Amino acid sequence: MEISILQQIKNKAGKLIESQLLKNAEVLDVRTWESSGLVELELHLPNVNMRDWNQVPYIKLRVDDFSFRDYTPFGWDAETNTCSVLIDADHQGPGSRWAKSLQKGDTVFYLATDSTRQSPHPTDCVVGLGDASSIGHLLALQQLTVPVSRFDSALVIDNPLTGQLLCENYSPALNTVPSLEELSVWLINQGYSTAHTWFYLIGNQQLVISLRRILKGMGHSNIRVKGFWS
Known part of the structure; x- marks a missing residue:
């Protein structure tokens, strides 16, 4: 009592x-x-x-x-x-x-x-990477990037319907891939400049750690990180 x-x-x-x-x-x-x-x-x-x-x-x-x-x-x-x-x-x-x-x-x-103390670089290419928990953050980052043509993104989302909805509801659409392995291939295919590209990693802590390791292995050093959960 x-x-x-x-x-x-x-x-x-x-x-x-x-x-x-x-x-x-x-x-x-x-x-x-x-x-x-x-x-x-x-x-x-x-x-x-x-x-x-x-x-x-x-x-x-x-x-x-x-x-x-x-x-x-x-x-x-x-x-x-x-x-x-x-x-x-x-x-x-x-x-x-x-x-x-x-x-x-x-x-x-x-x-x-x-x-969040995170803002896009004022002149270089801005690339947001994350998962389903970071969609809102990447859309806000996209809104702040002027002109928006400097912004690119990719999300690890294994539900194809979610990817379809992102394409239908937002423009420019956020790119989606089903796995971290495919995101790694996507990054290689983009051929981003190491000197003039800034990466913003948002989402699951383990995903963020893995993405940072992948980017560093590709020679990138302009990396900003915000892990949400583990």
Whole structure:
């Protein structure tokens, strides 16, 4: 009983703190990508100045009581204070359950938006590499790369339907390959300049480590890394 009372006090204190710190956002639309496990949210963030987003941003969304996940906004419009968030919900966890439960018109809560401290090189070729968890990050990196013709990308995604959906919904489309081995072949075939190409590796920690090793073996040294999970 004593533990139960202490837990109740802790929960009440936590909710009080959350109510003072959290900000509101409205869900304008929810698009579930059938057979891919991806959920795309269109959000309205009235209290965020998106004109300051000159580096890839992130938003810390509350997905459950005292539970937060970082997601990357992309496709933002500073005039309307809207953006999209793409969530890989093809696994078990509070973030996946939360994303699948949302409907148009819902209010969601976030702790903060901030920068990932990652921005595209201002003049050289920019190449983003990752997996399904990094789609949003690469789309944000693509949005910041001007002109967009300097941007290229490839994702390791073994679901061909996801690759098809990326081609149909985004332009320029993100390239997809089914395995790390095929991504290695893809990189060789591109013939990127070692002096004027910058690589941005995002996603699963083991994938990022492997990609960095492959690129270094090809003579590349302009590499930026952001591992999400292990």
